[in-house]
Amino acid sequence: MGLGFMDVRTICLGILSRGDATGYEIKKLFDDDGYQHFVEASFGSIYPALSRLTQEGLVSVRAESQEKRPDRKVYSITDAGRRAFLNSLMKPLPEDRHRSPFVFAMLFSHLLPHPRVVEMLDTYIEHSETKLAQLMEPKPQPQLEGERFAVGFGRAVYIAMVNYLRQYRSELKGNAAEAAE
Amino acid sequence: MGLGFMDVRTICLGILSRGDATGYEIKKLFDDDGYQHFVEASFGSIYPALSRLTQEGLVSVRAESQEKRPDRKVYSITDAGRRAFLNSLMKPLPEDRHRSPFVFAMLFSHLLPHPRVVEMLDTYIEHSETKLAQLMEPKPQPQLEGERFAVGFGRAVYIAMVNYLRQYRSELKGNAAEAAE
DNA sequence: TTACCCATATATAGCCCCGATCTATATCGA
DNA sequence: TCGATATAGATCGGGGCTATATATGGGTAA
Numbered sequence: 001m002g003l004g005f006m007d008v009r010t011i012c013l014g015i016l017s018r019g020d021a022t023g024y025e026i027k028k029l030f031d032d033d034g035y036q037h038f039v040e041a042s043f044g045s046i047y048p049a050l051s052r053l054t055q056e057g058l059v060s061v062r063a064e065s066q067e068k069r070p071d072r073k074v075y076s077i078t079d080a081g082r083r084a085f086l087n088s089l090m091k092p093l094p095e096d097r098h099r100s101p102f103v104f105a106m107l108f109s110h111l112l113p114h115p116r117v118v119e120m121l122d123t124y125i126e127h128s129e130t131k132l133a134q135l136m137e138p139k140p141q142p143q144l145e146g147e148r149f150a151v152g153f154g155r156a157v158y159i160a161m162v163n164y165l166r167q168y169r170s171e172l173k174g175n176a177a178e179a180a181e
Numbered sequence: 182m183g184l185g186f187m188d189v190r191t192i193c194l195g196i197l198s199r200g201d202a203t204g205y206e207i208k209k210l211f212d213d214d215g216y217q218h219f220v221e222a223s224f225g226s227i228y229p230a231l232s233r234l235t236q237e238g239l240v241s242v243r244a245e246s247q248e249k250r251p252d253r254k255v256y257s258i259t260d261a262g263r264r265a266f267l268n269s270l271m272k273p274l275p276e277d278r279h280r281s282p283f284v285f286a287m288l289f290s291h292l293l294p295h296p297r298v299v300e301m302l303d304t305y306i307e308h309s310e311t312k313l314a315q316l317m318e319p320k321p322q323p324q325l326e327g328e329r330f331a332v333g334f335g336r337a338v339y340i341a342m343v344n345y346l347r348q349y350r351s352e353l354k355g356n357a358a359e360a361a362e
Numbered sequence: 363t364t365a366c367c368c369a370t371a372t373a374t375a376g377c378c379c380c381g382a383t384c385t386a387t388a389t390c391g392a
Numbered sequence: 393t394c395g396a397t398a399t400a401g402a403t404c405g406g407g408g409c410t411a412t413a414t415a416t417g418g419g420t421a422a
Contacts, residue, residue: 006282008379014289024400038284045379047402072400089293093282093301095308097409101187101274103219103334107327108195112270120274127276146288153284153345160341164334189408205371226408228373253371278380 003084005094008045009053013085016059016077023047023073037131037154050075058084118172125165132158184265186275189226190234194266197240197258204228204254215320215328218312218335231256239265299353306346313339 003010015026023046030040041049050073053059058081064072077085102124109117135154139147184191196207196216204227211221222230231254234240239262245253258266283305290298316335320328 006280006285011285014285017289017292022400023402038279038281040278040280042380043401044381044403048379066400085289086292089286089289090297093286093304096279096281096283097221098219098277098279099187099221100219100277102277103331104187104192104195105270105274106330107325108198108266108270109327109330110325111198111267116271123274144288144291146290149287149290149349150284152349153342156341156345157338160337161334164337168330168333203371204373223409224371224373225375225410229407232373 003088005088005091008041008049009058010085010088011039011041012046012049012053012075013058013077013081013088016075017082017085020074020076022075023050026050037135037158038150053081057081118169121165121169121172125162125169128158128162128165132162184269186269186272189222189230190239191266191269192220192222193227193230193234193256194239194258194262194269197256198263198266201255201257203256204231215316215332215335218316218339219331234262238262299350302346302350302353306343306350309339309343309346313343 003013012026015021015029021029023043026046027041027043029035050059050061054061054075057078059075059077061073061075064074066072102120105112105120106117132155135151135158139151184194193207196202196210202210204224207227208222208224210216231240231242235242235256238259240256240258242254242256245255283301286293286301287298313336316332316339320332
């Protein structure tokens with residue numbers, strides 16, 4: 001009955017509280033815009049979540065038929081949905097979930113050939129720099145306070161990550177050069 | 182057949198490559214020791230993972246009966262298990278998964294009563310400081326290179342997080358004082 | 363002293379979520 | 393023109409997490 005905690009249903013409600021959207025658009029928010037640094041969800045969970053929210057009366061749907069395109073199902077949050085979402089924000093928040101295959105793999109760098117370690121590092125640095133660049137893009141005004149906080153937080157974290165990784169990488173390069181002699 | 186990617190089975194294999202352990206001990210590594218900043222897993226996934234690894238011949242079990250305690254099932258990695266683990270480290274690593282209910286909730290701070298926002302921030306700051314303190318504890322020598330990297334990485338990230346959060350919190354306090362006038 | 367919680371240990375059911383895949387169509391670049 | 397990419401929705405299977413169950417003993421609060 002009540003929303004679990006910060007599950008995909010709750011996340012969809014939050015997105016829809018900002019304005020109507022289709023399932024496809026919700027997914028795009030995670031891929032393209034700033035959200036993806038803190039939350040994400042897949043089609044395989046978004047579409048069922050929207051169906052269930054509709055059943056529960058927390059959102060409503062209207063079908064927009066388009067020419068030469070599949071129909072769009074545009075979802076809107078209802079008053080009950082707003083209340084349920086606000087309610088979930090007042091309850092204790094679950095802790096962050098984080099899994100970094102990269103850092104886990106690095107714990108075993110002594111078992112791996114050196115070029116593989118360098119490759120893992122370089123790949124991860126590139127990813128991190130791409131995400132940081134996204135976060136550094138100036139957002140069009142006006143911006144909500146919460147967005148300002150989130151973007152600032154993301155920038156601070158990614159800058160620290162990239163700095164540490166670059167430093168570590170440069171030391172590794174030195175070691176590699178010595179080893180190559 | 183082949184291990185998915187960086188799933189719980191792979192993570193268990195990695196832990197066991199460092200030494201024998203029970204399911205319970207593996208879980209404790211995520212709760213108490215340094216691992217939890219980068220990977221975690223629950224009993225509900227660890228025990229089935231160990232069963233399946235046993236079936237697949239990647240780990241072996243021996244039962245240690247204890248007095249006045251439930252039996253311990255001590256798992257050891259096999260040669261095939263080591264090969265499978267090494268193999269998964271050579272394949273492209275999946276991206277980090279991260280979900281922060283806190284940051285998501287902060288995106289809607291304009292909808293929430295001010296004391297609730299302060300409460301969320303303070304709770305999160307406290308959690309982050311606790312984790313940072315854990316990471317700052319000097320580890321007993323000798324330490325593997327991978328651990329040095331991971332701990333340094335974790336420290337850098339958590340320090341940046343705590344700095345940003347404290348800064349933001351102090352500005353918020355100022356705003357609150359002004360609003361109270 | 364009784365009740366309750368916590369720690370040690372293992373295990374499962376049910377729900378939730380993700381990746382892969384499928385169905386359509388249209389556009390853009392090679 | 394062929395393939396890749398984008399729009400748009402949907403589902404299945406496998407895997408993971410929450411909550412709970414089973415045992416037992418120690419510590420602590422009422």
